[in-house]
Amino acid sequence: MDERFAQGDSLLHRRDPKAKIIAAMALVSVAAVSDSFIVATTSLVLGMTLLFLTKLPLQPVLKRLLAINSFTLFLWLTLPLTYGGSKFVAIGPLPVSIEGLHIAALITLKTNAIVLTIIALLGTSKIANLGHALETLHFPEKLCFILLFSYRYVFIIYQEYRRLVRAAQMRCFVPTTTIHTYRTFGYLFGMTLVQSWNRATRVHRAMILRGFDGHLIPLSQSRYTTKDTVFLSTMLSLTAILALLNFL
Template identity: 30%
Template sequence: ANPEIHISGTALAAALACLAVLIIPIFLLIRKKRRTRGTSGRGEPDWSVPAIAAYADRISFFHQWDTRIKVVSLFFFCFMVVALRTLCWSTFAFGLSLLAVIVCRIPFKRALQRLLAMAGFLSMFLVAVPFTAPLRSGETLIYLCGIPGYPFHTGGFFMALIIVVKACAIALMMEPLLGTAPLADTLQGLSRLGLPPAMGQMILLCHRYIFVFLHEITRMYRGMRVRGFVPGSNIATMHAMGNFFGMLFVRSFDRTQRVHEAMLCRGYNGNFPSYVRFESTGRDWVKGALWGIAGLFLLFADRVFGPPF
């Protein structure tokens, strides 16, 4: 029989109160820092520069690495991380990814923003899976007051936690993979590895002009507020927002037509000119081998020495 733990309503309320006491001050502190920081002293941002390549000109272990070998090696490492089954070695993989972010000399704020973007989904995953996971032999069942028919499976919680840790490890690896070289160079390296050129061009143009369209959204919405628009939950707001998105679509479509015509005038024939010459050295192959060995070691240790969770 599986061991059971019954938690009363008082104990559950006390635990939730302690959690709120820990989380709410942190949230308020972050919110206060954002308000005080503001936008003073900052000029108008250059919306034509893709944010992903903002730190591609730095010098680090990952910046001075052949893009083709870097992409293959880090993707292989990520696939090995996905195959892990235990929390111990998944956490070790997360530590390696965190170390890679530090070594690539990209501000950790970018990686933190990437993790925060995933936090909502991963949090719900941690909440839902322990109550819906199948019963495992020997796992502890925790019965909470108010939901006696849905026990909290500790095995399901550990399974969800492993998935969350692996997802965070792979998300952190996207910084050294994509942020240590210009996006055009990365896509050019992928095309040398077999990515269709048309797909690379679409990714490059979409990434570049999404910031232009975000700037257009900000400018249009600011104009609406200057003219007295106050958002609310009524028909007038829905009508105004419908016009807003319709005008945004029309302007975006017109802009894409102008951009395409300008490209044709400059000799575009379906291919972007490439000025990148990839020359791999022995050091590049050694770096790739190190990351490949790290991924294989994690998988081997996970299968042979891994603890139950």
């Protein structure tokens, strides 16, 4: 997690994470539930515009899109053949469902629109700030904890796992398709789990010793400015228009 999208000083980077979270949630929900091509295409254009506003370098963004579209590729391969419906065209000996193609195209448009929106709106804030913003928006405290702490400890848990794997490799462990390999990986995962649990206990102790009583008090009260209000109102109006496009 290098948070490289959070580095920058664009119009969107400077917006308060609270405004961005609300805007992203609204936009993503409208795009996700709609089954209209107009809405899907418009949200894709909107997503691209937002991305343009972030002034992020294109290459890493395209890499992410490539990753997500490797999933939609499977839909293109399977849906036209399995979706059924009433209209078909024959490609060679295969009957290809027109509705299946439609659905695959719709899902692809929506997926890309949503990913672009999330990169542009949420990717431009640091995870820590998003966590605190979620807390201020009265999201369940435990979920915010999980977000903040996963962010802090995922590396360390991974390092612990790597250390165990290295220890196994040092003793000439080579994974093969044997019960010995499966058992060893079972031990490695199990041991990582136990170590993470022990670490969680120690971290919790450290927190209690410093007066923690179940409530994280955020240090930086991010200031919500008029610009954020303008931004959020614009975004919500655009979302409302997007929702209305469904009924055209």
